[in-house]
Amino acid sequence: MAVQRKQVPIDGRLFKLPSSPSEKAHLIGSRCRSCGETFFPKRSYCANCTSPDMEEVALSTRGKLETFTISRATPPGSLIQAPYGLGYVRLPEGCIVQTVLSECDPQKLEIDMDMELVIEKIREDEEGNDVMAFKFKPV
Numbered sequence: 001m002a003v004q005r006k007q008v009p010i011d012g013r014l015f016k017l018p019s020s021p022s023e024k025a026h027l028i029g030s031r032c033r034s035c036g037e038t039f040f041p042k043r044s045y046c047a048n049c050t051s052p053d054m055e056e057v058a059l060s061t062r063g064k065l066e067t068f069t070i071s072r073a074t075p076p077g078s079l080i081q082a083p084y085g086l087g088y089v090r091l092p093e094g095c096i097v098q099t100v101l102s103e104c105d106p107q108k109l110e111i112d113m114d115m116e117l118v119i120e121k122i123r124e125d126e127e128g129n130d131v132m133a134f135k136f137k138p139v
Protein backbone atom coordinates (compact mmCIF):
# COMPACT_ATOMS: atom_id res chain seq x y z
CA MET A 1 0.00 0.00 0.00
CA ALA A 2 1.34 3.40 -0.94
CA VAL A 3 2.09 5.77 1.86
CA GLN A 4 -0.22 8.74 1.80
CA ARG A 5 1.77 11.92 1.40
CA LYS A 6 0.58 14.77 3.48
CA GLN A 7 0.80 18.49 2.97
CA VAL A 8 2.22 20.32 5.93
CA PRO A 9 2.52 24.11 6.34
CA ILE A 10 6.04 25.46 6.68
CA ASP A 11 4.74 27.50 9.61
CA GLY A 12 1.34 26.55 11.03
CA ARG A 13 1.03 29.90 12.80
CA LEU A 14 0.89 31.79 9.50
CA PHE A 15 -1.69 29.97 7.41
CA LYS A 16 -4.10 27.07 7.42
CA LEU A 17 -4.29 24.44 4.72
CA PRO A 18 -7.75 23.29 3.62
CA SER A 19 -8.92 20.18 5.47
CA SER A 20 -11.36 19.26 2.67
CA PRO A 21 -11.53 19.99 -1.09
CA SER A 22 -14.37 22.46 -0.56
CA GLU A 23 -12.23 24.64 1.68
CA LYS A 24 -9.60 27.18 0.68
CA ALA A 25 -6.31 27.85 2.36
CA HIS A 26 -6.20 31.11 4.27
CA LEU A 27 -3.84 33.22 6.30
CA ILE A 28 -4.37 33.40 10.04
CA GLY A 29 -4.66 36.86 11.55
CA SER A 30 -5.93 38.36 14.74
CA ARG A 31 -8.57 40.98 15.31
CA CYS A 32 -8.74 43.19 18.35
CA ARG A 33 -12.10 42.93 20.09
CA SER A 34 -11.63 46.41 21.60
CA CYS A 35 -10.76 48.57 18.58
CA GLY A 36 -11.32 46.23 15.61
CA GLU A 37 -7.80 46.43 14.14
CA THR A 38 -6.66 43.32 12.29
CA PHE A 39 -3.08 42.05 12.21
CA PHE A 40 -0.97 39.55 10.32
CA PRO A 41 0.77 37.52 11.55
CA LYS A 42 -1.46 36.96 14.54
CA ARG A 43 -0.42 38.50 17.81
CA SER A 44 -1.42 38.24 21.44
CA TYR A 45 -2.08 41.93 22.09
CA CYS A 46 -3.19 44.84 19.93
CA ALA A 47 -0.47 47.10 18.46
CA ASN A 48 -3.05 49.87 18.14
CA CYS A 49 -4.68 50.00 21.59
CA THR A 50 -2.55 47.44 23.54
CA SER A 51 -5.64 45.38 24.44
CA PRO A 52 -4.91 41.66 25.02
CA ASP A 53 -8.48 40.82 23.91
CA MET A 54 -7.63 39.32 20.50
CA GLU A 55 -9.49 36.76 18.44
CA GLU A 56 -8.09 34.57 15.68
CA VAL A 57 -9.60 35.27 12.26
CA ALA A 58 -9.38 33.71 8.79
CA LEU A 59 -8.12 36.49 6.53
CA SER A 60 -9.31 37.24 2.98
CA THR A 61 -7.41 35.45 0.23
CA ARG A 62 -7.38 38.52 -2.01
CA GLY A 63 -5.87 41.94 -1.56
CA LYS A 64 -4.15 44.83 -3.30
CA LEU A 65 -0.45 45.19 -4.00
CA GLU A 66 0.73 48.07 -1.84
CA THR A 67 4.37 48.08 -2.91
CA PHE A 68 6.93 45.60 -4.22
CA THR A 69 10.59 45.03 -4.95
CA ILE A 70 12.48 42.45 -6.99
CA SER A 71 15.26 40.63 -5.20
CA ARG A 72 18.14 39.63 -7.46
CA ALA A 73 20.21 37.81 -4.85
CA THR A 74 19.33 34.52 -3.17
CA PRO A 75 19.73 34.86 0.61
CA PRO A 76 22.07 32.25 2.16
CA GLY A 77 20.14 29.10 3.09
CA SER A 78 17.01 30.33 1.37
CA LEU A 79 14.53 27.99 -0.29
CA ILE A 80 13.65 30.53 -2.97
CA GLN A 81 15.90 31.31 -5.88
CA ALA A 82 16.52 34.83 -7.14
CA PRO A 83 15.12 36.68 -8.89
CA TYR A 84 11.90 36.78 -6.94
CA GLY A 85 9.34 39.42 -6.05
CA LEU A 86 8.71 40.62 -2.53
CA GLY A 87 5.72 42.73 -1.75
CA TYR A 88 3.23 44.11 0.69
CA VAL A 89 -0.36 43.12 0.05
CA ARG A 90 -3.13 45.04 1.81
CA LEU A 91 -6.12 42.87 2.65
CA PRO A 92 -9.72 44.15 2.91
CA GLU A 93 -9.44 43.70 6.71
CA GLY A 94 -6.87 46.51 6.64
CA CYS A 95 -3.77 44.54 7.57
CA ILE A 96 -0.69 44.29 5.40
CA VAL A 97 0.96 40.99 4.55
CA GLN A 98 4.66 40.90 3.71
CA THR A 99 4.93 38.17 1.13
CA VAL A 100 6.91 36.54 -1.65
CA LEU A 101 5.26 37.16 -5.04
CA SER A 102 4.81 34.53 -7.75
CA GLU A 103 5.85 37.13 -10.32
CA CYS A 104 9.37 38.53 -10.56
CA ASP A 105 8.99 40.55 -13.78
CA PRO A 106 8.52 44.19 -12.68
CA GLN A 107 6.70 44.88 -15.99
CA LYS A 108 3.95 42.52 -14.86
CA LEU A 109 3.54 44.01 -11.41
CA GLU A 110 1.69 47.20 -10.68
CA ILE A 111 0.94 49.07 -7.48
CA ASP A 112 -2.71 48.62 -6.46
CA MET A 113 -3.27 45.53 -8.63
CA ASP A 114 -5.41 42.67 -7.29
CA MET A 115 -3.44 39.83 -5.74
CA GLU A 116 -4.50 36.38 -4.64
CA LEU A 117 -3.11 33.95 -2.07
CA VAL A 118 -1.50 30.79 -3.45
CA ILE A 119 -0.10 27.86 -1.53
CA GLU A 120 2.86 26.07 -3.09
CA LYS A 121 5.05 23.12 -2.32
CA ILE A 122 8.58 24.33 -1.62
CA ARG A 123 10.29 21.09 -0.59
CA GLU A 124 9.75 17.68 0.97
CA ASP A 125 10.45 16.89 4.59
CA GLU A 126 12.23 13.79 5.95
CA GLU A 127 8.97 11.78 5.97
CA GLY A 128 8.22 12.61 2.34
CA ASN A 129 5.50 15.11 3.17
CA ASP A 130 5.03 18.15 0.96
CA VAL A 131 6.07 21.27 2.84
CA MET A 132 3.85 24.14 1.74
CA ALA A 133 4.46 27.89 1.83
CA PHE A 134 2.29 30.81 0.81
CA LYS A 135 2.85 33.58 -1.73
CA PHE A 136 0.66 36.00 -3.65
CA LYS A 137 0.08 36.11 -7.41
CA PRO A 138 -1.54 38.72 -9.65
CA VAL A 139 -5.23 37.89 -10.26
Ligand SMILES: [Zn+2]
Pocket residue numbers: 032033034035036037046047048049050051
Ligand atom coordinates in the same frame (compact mmCIF):
# COMPACT_ATOMS: atom_id res chain seq x y z
ZN1 LIG B 1 -7.06 47.30 19.63
